[in-house]
Amino acid sequence: MTDKLNDADRDMMIAPLIENGWRMSSDRDAIEKTFTFDNFVEAFGFMSKAAIWAEKMGHHPEWSNVYKTVEVTLTTHDVDGLSELDAKLAAKMDDLA
Template identity: 45%
Template sequence: MDWQEENNRLKRNFKFKNFIEAFGFMTKVAIVAEKINHHPTWTNTYNQVLIELCTHDAGNVITDKDRTLAAEINKLI
């Protein structure tokens, strides 16, 4: 499953073998997000990470920043 557009957000759910893998993925995403200064809204429950992207300072809509971060996240899989 790739990114889905829903309610002015890009959303994707990632599933891993266990909590450690999920948390490791989140750490990698955090480094990328900090480098491009665009941070996700996300949740983690055991082996799943749900990420939602939108640009808050553009009125909570999807922008090129979100598409760029989504593409960078895809490279981490």
């Protein structure tokens, strides 16, 4: 089990993600990002690669895909907010994109 991020951890782990295009959700303790690719195949390929990492981590995103756009929301339901898992998966998604 993971813990909800405290203020110090949030500053250290989430702030760099915000600088890289992630944003805080307006209605809950979560981060969101829109990934845009050249076409559907690239968007779906990104989702496939991210799904493998999410499964390895045991932490799954809320996401949707329309053509070349993938909308991602990360939060840890077990702690009702952001955890280290969200920060790690967000960073991995940035690497994969």
